[in-house]
Amino acid sequence: xxxxxxxxxxxxxxxxxxxxxxxxxxxxxxxxxxxxxxxxxxxxxxxxxxxxxxxxxxxxxxxxxxxxxxxxxxxxxxxxxxxxxxxxxxxxxxxxxxxxxxxxxxxxxxxxxxxxxxxxxxxxxxxxxxxxxxxxxxxxxxxxxxxxxxxxxxxxxxxxxxxxxxxxxxxxxxxxxxxxxxxxxxxxxxxxxxxxxxxxxxxxxxxxxxxxxxxxxxxxxxxxxxxxxxxxxxxxxxxxxxxxxxxxxxxxxxxxxxxxxxxxxxxxxxxxxxxxxxxxxxxxxxxxxxxxxxxxxxxxxxxxxxxxxxxxxxxxxxxxxxxxxxxxxxxxxxxxxxxxxxxxxxxxxxxxxxxxxxxxxxxxxxxxxxxxxxxxxxxxxxxxxxxxxxxxxxxxxxxxxxxxxxxxxxxxxxxxxxxxxxxxxxxxxxxxxxxxxxxxxxxxxxxxxxxxxxxxxxxxxxxxxxxxxxxxxxxxxxxxxxxxxxxxxxxxxxxxxxxxxxxxxxxxxxxxxxxxxxxxxxxxxxxxxxxxxxxxxxxxxxxxxxxxxxxxxxxxxxxxxxxxxxxxxxxxxxxxxxxxxxxxxxxx
Amino acid sequence: xxxxxxxxxxxxxxxxxxxxxxxxxxxxxxxxxxxxxxxxxxxxxxxxxxxxxxxxxxxxxxxxxxxxxxxxxxxxxxxxxxxxxxxxxxxxxxxxxxxxxxxxxxxxxxxxxxxxxxxxxxxxxxxxxxxxxxxxxxxxxxxxxxxxxxxxxxxxxxxxxxxxxxxxxxxxxxxxxxxxxxxxxxxxxxxxxxxxxxxxxxxxxxxxxxxxxxxxxxxxxxxxxxxxxxxxxxxxxxxxxxxxxxxxxxxxxxxxxxxxxxxxxxxxxxxxxxxxxxxxxxxxxxxxxxxxxxxxxxxxxxxxxxxxxxxxxxxxxxxxxxxxxxxxxxxxxxxxxxxxxxxxxxxxxxxxxxxxxxxxxxxxxxxxxxxxxxxxxxxxxxxxxxxxxxxxxxxxxxxxxxxxxx
Numbered sequence: 001x002x003x004x005x006x007x008x009x010x011x012x013x014x015x016x017x018x019x020x021x022x023x024x025x026x027x028x029x030x031x032x033x034x035x036x037x038x039x040x041x042x043x044x045x046x047x048x049x050x051x052x053x054x055x056x057x058x059x060x061x062x063x064x065x066x067x068x069x070x071x072x073x074x075x076x077x078x079x080x081x082x083x084x085x086x087x088x089x090x091x092x093x094x095x096x097x098x099x100x101x102x103x104x105x106x107x108x109x110x111x112x113x114x115x116x117x118x119x120x121x122x123x124x125x126x127x128x129x130x131x132x133x134x135x136x137x138x139x140x141x142x143x144x145x146x147x148x149x150x151x152x153x154x155x156x157x158x159x160x161x162x163x164x165x166x167x168x169x170x171x172x173x174x175x176x177x178x179x180x181x182x183x184x185x186x187x188x189x190x191x192x193x194x195x196x197x198x199x200x201x202x203x204x205x206x207x208x209x210x211x212x213x214x215x216x217x218x219x220x221x222x223x224x225x226x227x228x229x230x231x232x233x234x235x236x237x238x239x240x241x242x243x244x245x246x247x248x249x250x251x252x253x254x255x256x257x258x259x260x261x262x263x264x265x266x267x268x269x270x271x272x273x274x275x276x277x278x279x280x281x282x283x284x285x286x287x288x289x290x291x292x293x294x295x296x297x298x299x300x301x302x303x304x305x306x307x308x309x310x311x312x313x314x315x316x317x318x319x320x321x322x323x324x325x326x327x328x329x330x331x332x333x334x335x336x337x338x339x340x341x342x343x344x345x346x347x348x349x350x351x352x353x354x355x356x357x358x359x360x361x362x363x364x365x366x367x368x369x370x371x372x373x374x375x376x377x378x379x380x381x382x383x384x385x386x387x388x389x390x391x392x393x394x395x396x397x398x399x400x401x402x403x404x405x406x407x408x409x410x411x412x413x414x415x416x417x418x419x420x421x422x423x424x425x426x427x428x429x430x431x432x433x434x435x436x437x438x439x440x441x442x443x444x445x446x447x448x449x450x451x452x453x454x455x456x457x458x459x460x461x462x463x464x465x466x467x468x469x470x471x472x473x474x475x476x477x478x479x480x481x482x483x484x485x486x487x488x489x490x491x492x493x494x495x496x497x498x499x500x501x502x503x504x505x506x507x508x509x510x511x512x513x514x515x516x517x518x519x520x521x522x523x524x525x526x527x528x529x530x531x532x533x534x535x536x537x538x539x540x541x542x543x544x545x546x547x548x549x550x551x552x553x554x555x556x557x558x559x560x561x562x563x564x565x566x567x568x569x570x571x572x573x574x575x576x577x578x579x580x581x582x583x584x585x586x587x588x
Numbered sequence: 589x590x591x592x593x594x595x596x597x598x599x600x601x602x603x604x605x606x607x608x609x610x611x612x613x614x615x616x617x618x619x620x621x622x623x624x625x626x627x628x629x630x631x632x633x634x635x636x637x638x639x640x641x642x643x644x645x646x647x648x649x650x651x652x653x654x655x656x657x658x659x660x661x662x663x664x665x666x667x668x669x670x671x672x673x674x675x676x677x678x679x680x681x682x683x684x685x686x687x688x689x690x691x692x693x694x695x696x697x698x699x700x701x702x703x704x705x706x707x708x709x710x711x712x713x714x715x716x717x718x719x720x721x722x723x724x725x726x727x728x729x730x731x732x733x734x735x736x737x738x739x740x741x742x743x744x745x746x747x748x749x750x751x752x753x754x755x756x757x758x759x760x761x762x763x764x765x766x767x768x769x770x771x772x773x774x775x776x777x778x779x780x781x782x783x784x785x786x787x788x789x790x791x792x793x794x795x796x797x798x799x800x801x802x803x804x805x806x807x808x809x810x811x812x813x814x815x816x817x818x819x820x821x822x823x824x825x826x827x828x829x830x831x832x833x834x835x836x837x838x839x840x841x842x843x844x845x846x847x848x849x850x851x852x853x854x855x856x857x858x859x860x861x862x863x864x865x866x867x868x869x870x871x872x873x874x875x876x877x878x879x880x881x882x883x884x885x886x887x888x889x890x891x892x893x894x895x896x897x898x899x900x901x902x903x904x905x906x907x908x909x910x911x912x913x914x915x916x917x918x919x920x921x922x923x924x925x926x927x928x929x930x931x932x933x934x935x936x937x938x939x940x941x942x943x944x945x946x947x948x949x950x951x952x953x954x955x956x957x958x959x960x961x962x963x964x965x966x967x968x969x970x971x972x973x974x975x976x977x978x979x980x981x982x983x984x985x986x987x988x989x990x991x992x993x994x
Contacts, residue, residue: 013928023951024917030958034868035906042868
């Protein structure tokens with residue numbers, strides 16, 4: 001052994017032992033503090049740490065017609081998302097993606113910026129991935145960290161109604177729109193939201209309720225396990241059952257082939273709209289997948305305005321159907337005896353004026369009472385009688401029937417049209433640039449500065465058909481019936497008007513005789529509305545009883561010509577369709 | 589059998605106690621590694637690799653145990669130079685993870701800095717045991733500190749702050765053991781306290797007054813005391829410059845993170861937070877073997893080496909940690925006993941040095957996992973996975989075996 005002896009003394013031994021014990025106890029007390037005293041805190045922290053909440057989705061509600069025919073359903077597609085913070089080299093990775101999905105890299109970058117919603121949330125950059133593209137992405141998984149494909153339901157429109165404006169469409173949310181939305185609905189950029197039509201109107205019903213799934217993840221965000229407790233399931237949106245009868249809708253659409261115009265059919269007793277056609281139209285499929293800018297621009301610049309839902313957003317002069325407004329005023333205010341006749345010589349000269357106003361029938365109608373004036377749409381009768389009415393009374397009556405206000409139909413973006421009043425005329429023509437008598441000559445014919453939507457026209461005819469107590473128009477069959485403000489007019493007024501409207505269709509000289517169907521009592525009024533865009537608009541507004549229910553219809557052919565010649569036969573065909581297809585139309 | 593007897597079974601009761609403790613610790617480590625590994629039985633799992641390292645280390649242990657104390661004593665300078673040169677090799681190799689700590693042997697990385705620790709101890713022990721007559725004198729401390737400083741300076745440039753600190757850890761206990769007087773040791777500690785105190789003006793002033801009082805009462809020449817006192821004060825005043833200009837950014841950052849772990853939850857203090865969460869959520873009895881969510885979900889970083897104690901704390905709870913701490917305590921206590929009972933001065937000092945290294949690893953590593961110290965890449969002896977360090981532990985074990993043979 002070595003020469004030097006160990007001289008370690010017991011004091012040094014004890015000093016080091018003390019340091020050792022002290023250190024170990026320090027460590028142990030700290031462990032004790034963390035593990036026993038602070039246990040609750042760290043325990044809950046560890047749960048949050050490892051569990052990630054993830055949104056889950058369910059299908060959006062379907063849209064069906066009144067007979068259960070599916071009009072709008074969901075169609076699974078695959079989309080590609082990118083989560084920014086996981087990216088390694090965005091340009092290089094987008095280059096790879098650009099090759100796979102055959103989209104220019106600039107376009108991908110544009111989408112990346114547009115839909116970006118933060119570093120930790122996925123952003124959609126490509127849609128409608130094919131199976132081949134998915135497999136390529138899967139193959140290059142390692143290079144494509146941060147990219148993920150997932151299922152994404154899009155709307156699929158049935159062939160029958162793929163051009164029905166009222167259905168509306170969905171749009172991807174971008175960040176700007178996000179701030180306007182209800183926070184509690186948990187919208188995220190890139191998700192689809194009802195943007196127009198019924199999809200917008202019934203967004204809250206149609207939209208699924210998002211679920212939450214708790215997933216155990218590691219620090220790389222990789223899923224380890226799905227923890228089933230506490231998961232909140234996602235529920236599909238509610239189906240929307242429409243009052244629309246898709247067969248009737250299709251039938252009416254075919255009546256407008258090669259024409260611009262509108263057909264509206266409703267059940268007067270319920271307010272249900274059975275058919276709402278606006279022609280020309282466009283396929284709603286354009287909102288699916290990726291539509292090129294050029295096809296968009298073509299659609300938007302089309303001068304026939306296929307994108308416009310004419311039913312609620314098309315403004316037209318109503319024409320002769322407004323003679324009824326004058327008639328109501330006359331009878332209700334006792335301004336003349338409806339049995340009294342006037343002489344129609346084919347033209348009218350206002351007292352003290354050299355101007356003449358023509359009747360549409362150049363030879364004149366001869367002696368005309370109110371009934372005949374309505375049935376044959378005599379202008380002169382109304383030129384003369386409207387002179388008895390004050391402008392303010394006349395506009396009040398027009399507004400009573402729902403003009404110049406929304407019909408409250410369950411569709412967004414409805415226009416209210418225009419019933420000009422004194423203020424309007426002063427603003428437009430100056431205080432001395434117009435006369436009350438003069439403008440009434442126009443207004444009584446439904447011409448001049450009056451503008452109505454076809455839907456308002458439908459409401460108008462429904463008011464008449466139901467004699468004032470009228471359910472609000474609606475497209476959702478499940479929506480409870482509400483009523484418009486009741487129009488309180490005397491029985492005599494209603495009866496007179498009914499008689500007049502009956503004779504329009506059912507007398508030989510009635511202007512709407514072409515609409516007559518043998519076994520159905522059809523009431524109606526034709527209109528031929530002059531307008532600055534060319535041929536007059538042809539209107540037919542009417543109603544009829546069928547199987548114990550009252551139905552109403554509005555036919556408008558834009559620049560079609562005479563109401564009696566063009567619109568009335570179409571109305572007739574619709575009525576015939578009811579009798580031919582009795583079984584299906586009857587209320588269920 | 590007689591050869592084995594010579595090196596193994598012939599050992600005294602302390603040595604057999606030591607073997608029992610070490611085998612308990614390695615077993616505990618293996619159980620934990622099995623729990624961590626995704627596929628424990630595959631050849632690449634840390635579990636299987638650890639078994640291979642242990643077998644390899646045991647072989648080295650048996651071979652080294654053949655060396656006798658005198659050979660080591662006589663060649664201690666040579667051993668030190670060899671280890672020192674080994675530490676220079678990585679500087680001529682391509683950097684591994686931006687550092688020059690490792691030598692890549694293809695199947696295995698070795699970290700020469702680890703072996704420099706042992707060589708430094710042996711050299712210091714030799715010096716102290718050869719100068720036993722002078723130990724009462726103050727100047728005796730300069731050579732050991734110079735040796736330790738030389739080693740740690742080299743390691744610091746690799747850069748490896750953890751190992752550099754560990755190299756200094758055995759110096760004081762060894763000098764204390766050798767009989768260096770208390771005042772000298774106090775003088776050695778004062779700069780460290782001064783530096784820490786320098787971070788705050790008030791504390792620095794209080795420490796200045798306290799130090800003044802202690803210096804008044806100790807023996808030694810007046811001039812010497814005044815010089816040392818002011819040297820301390822200047823160190824304190826200069827420290828901020830050292831801090832700003834001399835330390836690497838990441839070293840400063842680690843220190844700052846240690847002081848305030850919530851500053852940067854995803855950066856380096858992320859480690860501390862995740863580790864404390866793992867430990868705290870373990871509770872009294874733990875989440876169970878293989879059930880630690882922090883561990884299993886890989887929230888806990890470097891869990892097979894630096895943070896293996898956090899895994900044990902999470903899966904086996906305070907109970908498991910107490911067992912581990914007891915084993916560590918017994919390990920060091922047994923070494924102290926061996927050193928105390930040893931008849932040879934040099935052997936005794938070497939064992940104190942080795943136990944200091946083991947203990948500083950244990951203490952710094954544990955303190956790091958529970959947020960008492962900044963994060964350093966230091967593994968836990970006998971428990972952590974890692975070939976180079978496991979080999980070092982068994983080399984130390986064989987040195988202990990050699991030095992306790994009397």
